[in-house]
Amino acid sequence: xxxxxxxxxxxxxxxxxxxxxxxxxxxxxxxxxxxxxxxxxxxxxxxxxxxxxxxxxxxxxxxxxxxxxxxxxxxxxxxxxxxxxxxxxxxxxxxxxxxxxxxxxxxxxxxxxxxxxxxxxxxxxxxxxxxxxxxxxxxxxxxxxxxxxxxxxxxxxxxxxxxxxxxxxxxxxxxxxxxx
Ligand code: S3P
Numbered sequence: 752x753x754x755x756x757x758x759x760x761x762x763x764x765x766x767x768x769x770x771x772x773x774x775x776x777x778x779x780x781x782x783x784x785x786x787x788x789x790x791x792x793x794x795x796x797x798x799x800x801x802x803x804x805x806x807x808x809x810x811x812x813x814x815x816x817x818x819x820x821x822x823x824x825x826x827x828x829x830x831x832x833x834x835x836x837x838x839x840x841x842x843x844x845x846x847x848x849x850x851x852x853x854x855x856x857x858x859x860x861x862x863x864x865x866x867x868x869x870x871x872x873x874x875x876x877x878x879x880x881x882x883x884x885x886x887x888x889x890x891x892x893x894x895x896x897x898x899x900x901x902x903x904x905x906x907x908x909x910x911x912x913x914x915x916x917x918x919x920x921x922x923x924x925x926x927x928x929x930x931x
Contacts, residue, residue: 757822758829758920759846761837761894762856763887764874765863766903767912771856772831774913779920782828786836790817798833802875811839818842822849835876838893852923854916855894858903860887899923 758779760772769785776783787798790813794801801810814836821830822845830851836842837853846853864884867877877883899919901912 755827755850757825757827757846757849757851759837759851759853760829760831760856761853761897762834762858762903763860763863763890763894764834764877764883765866765870766834766856766858767866767909768831768834768856770909771912771916772829774909775916776829778913778917779829782826783831784821784825784828785831786814786818786821787831787833789821790814790833793817797873799873799875807876811835815839815842815845819845822846822851834890837897838890843893843896852899852920853897854899854901854919855897856903856912857894857900860884862903862905863887 758775758781760768760775762768772785773783790801791797794813796804798810798814801813814833818832818836837846837855843853860883864877864880867874867883872878874883876886899916901916901919903912
């Protein structure tokens, strides 16, 4: 496994980024970081609080700053992004510039929405189903720019998904060491 690059997990709210990143980090024996968690610790406020108090644009600035710091200052591990981070071109450029490999957890909208509801409405950008569905549709082409796409479904466990990603990363590494 190429140990020098950050592995970045993206996908819509409720696609399972944090739990899959944790599972993948365990399989690979690496550190796991959750960008929203980093933001909450450094800023003293959660993503939700920042968006509600200062607006989404202010949150995006903070998110980009923290993403940049994490990419520069942490040893290569597995990083779970918040659902909007990869949708900004400047953030994608930052990640690509640092040689990060991004994985899209492609989960059906209904599954994401069920999980958003279950989590008790902590997502200010997914206040109702219509708003969330629009955002989901709008963002799919941007998520699709990720290097690896992994299908998420209700019948796949976190472990199945993490193991599938670990295997796909091994195949990628083998291809690049074979000179493809
Ligand atoms: C956001 C997703 C959230 C959080 C913030 C904005 C988004 O993270 O970063 O509320 O724009 O999709 P999760 O994807 O972990 O819910």
